[in-house]
Each structure stands twice: as structure tokens, then as C-alpha cells.
Amino acid sequence: MNELKAIPVPAKGLTVRQIGDETIIVTEAGEELHTLDETGTFVWSAIDGSNSLSRILNLICTEYDVNRDRAREDLLNFVEALHEKKIVILD
Amino acid sequence: MKMKKSEYRLSVGNHVLGLDFQPARYADVFRDYFNCDCSHQTPDIHLRIKVIRRRTIAEIGNSLFTSKELTTKGFAMSGGLIRGRYDRRSRSGSIRSSQILTVSPTIRVFEQLLYQAFYSAVNTESNDEFLIHSCGVLHRGCGYLFVGRPGSGKSTIARLSLPDTVLNDEVCLVEFMDRGVELQSTPFNGLFTEKSAGRCHLEAVLLLQQGTEHRLTRTEEADAVRALIQEIVPPIGLDEQITQSVHGAMLDMADRLQRSVPVYRLEFQRNSDFWELIDREIAKTGGAS
Secondary structure (H helix, E strand, O other), X not given: OHHHHOOEEEOOOOEEEEEOOEEEEEOOOOOOEEEEOHHHHHHHHHOOOOOOHHHHXXXXXXXXXXXXXXXXXXXXXXXXXXXXXXXXXXX | OOOOOOEEEEEEOOEEEEEEEEOOHHHHHHHHHHOOXXXXXXXOEEEEEEEEOOOOOOOOOOOOOOOOEEEOOEEEEHHHOEEEEEEOOOOEEEEEEEHHHXXXXXXXXXXXXXXXXXXXXXXXXXXOEEEEEEEEEEEOOEEEEEEOOOOOXXXXXXXXXXXXXXXXXXXXXXXXXXXXXXXXXXXXXXXOOOOOOOEEEEEEEEEEEEOOOOEEEEOOHHHHHHHHHOOEOOOOOOOOOOOHHHHHHHHHHHHHHHHHOOEEEEEEOOOOOHHHHHHHHHHHHOOOO
């Protein structure tokens, strides 16, 4: 469960807009454009530099009718993908 | 007022770029390239452009935006092939450009300097008008903007749309006005000689994709923004660089456009039958009217 103690922080220099149910993120150099779907947008809104992954997992389980283990796995994969794309920093 | 032989005034939308060339013959070179008469309106900005012959062969990049560097003396682009300075208070500047950028086809790269000059002439803070890589067509009294990546078929659409009025096959001007969104021609891409000057109400935006049949589908909001932002010419003036706030401005422009005008994805074949589909479907669902 240690991995859920990490606090994801949005990387600096991102330009972010919510368009409809989705979120568009432009990286600092402007070379990459990423889109988050509705669920990704929900998670992104919780990534504010203060919520731990554990807290975000609780928010997901409150918002969505989802198995907690499955939600945990999806959240970790999602945040890892954002980390690899240098969109979030894991504190 | 009588104009100097060295001067060429280029109209882009409602704005006029005053270009004063040295040697003077380049005023004729650019007038011939753009195939536009010299405007007689007072220029919004003045640029002295000195064209320099260089024996050294330098690599010419495709972008005068990403290669731009701001220095204490002004700016440099494309590894120094263009250097200059611009003073926004006097709305004037001086530029030294390698001659290699003034001949075809690299003159297309030089046009990017004029895109930035256009934005210097515009109040960029308002974000009410922007250039976008697109083919603009005036069809049955309404404007249609075909947007796509290089190779997606903008020039093909332009050719297939004749004898409709083609406003430009490569770069058009979009302006948000109280009465709606307007599409305007630009003089850019002087290599395409069948364009006509004009402006009209923008009825719809079509994201281009070559396909095996003609198909028109309404796009989701985020899909539209994602496609549009990639084609908006970054709204930076001559004394600016692309920054995070410019990305934000581009996202906001793309979002404002898709909220103001319906955006469709158009799969098309290389024949003009796609216009029948557009007439039928957009008339049925309603454009921006």
C-alpha cells in the first residue's frame, strides 16, 4: 500500500483546458498534446499536489461504482502513464 | 502620399504590413509572388527588410517559430538566416534576411516571418483574429474552412472546389465578430495562384481526412479542439516567442471556434462530390447560421 502514499503533482509549465467532459493538456514545449477522457479528467482534477493516491482512490470509489482493487490498479497505471509522459511528478 | 519604389504594402485582413526592401527590387519580387497590388492604406506596422546575399550554404529549417530566439538585440530565426528587431511602441522594425529565403520554394518559410508581422499588427491580446493552416472556400454564399495536417488534402480540396471562390489553400484568417465568425482570404502561399480575395460568414469547419468514400460526421468538442490547435498559427508578434501563455491562447482560440461554428470530420475522395454531401448534411443540421 506504500505506493498509494505518493502525492502526484502536476508538472510545471503545462497548459490545461477542460473541453466538454475531456481535458486537453499541452506540455511546456508545446510539442505534445494529451487528451484525458471523462474518468481521466476526474482523476486529473484530484491531482492538485495535496491529495495522495490513497485519497484519490477513495474519491474514485465514491464517485464511480467500481471494484476497489480494479480502481486501484487502473489509478496506478494511469498515474504511471502520466508520470512517464512528464505530466505529473510523483512526490 | 507617393510610395517609394522599395515599398510594398501587403494587406492581410484589415491590416497592412508596410515592407520597405533593400535592394528595392525585392518589393517587386514580393508583389509578384503574392500577386497582390500594393495597398494604398496606411500600414499598421513598418518593417525595413534588407536582403543579403550569402555565399555560405546554411540549413533552412521549416519553422521560423520554433527556431526563433530572442536576444538582447532582437530576434534570430532559422539559425541566423533572419535577424531583426521590432519595437512595438513605434510599430516598426528592421530585418536582415538571407536572400535564400526570398526565392521559391523557401519563400514559403519566409512567409512565417510575415505571419508574425501580422500578429504584431493585430492586438494579439484580444485573440479575436488568428491565422490557421487551412483551405477556405466560399460556396453558395457561405464560408467553409477545411483544416488538416500537411498532406491531408487542403490543396486538393481547393482545386476540386473551383470554380467556387477559393480564399486560400494553405492559410486563412478567422475573425470573431459580434455578428458571428468570419472567414477571410490571405495573400499567403503565393505559389497557389487561383485564390481570390474575399471575406464571408463562416458556416462550418471541416477536419480533412482522405478516405475511400465521402463521409461527414460531427466531431466531439475535444476532438475538434485537438485538431484545430495543431493548425492555428501561433499568435506571436515579431518580438515574442512561443510560451505557455501562447499555448493557452491557442487552446482558447480553438475552443472558441468550435463553440461558435459546427465542426465536422470530412472523409473524402479525390472528386468534388463531397460538396453534395456538405450541401445536404450541413443544410439539414444547420451550420453556424
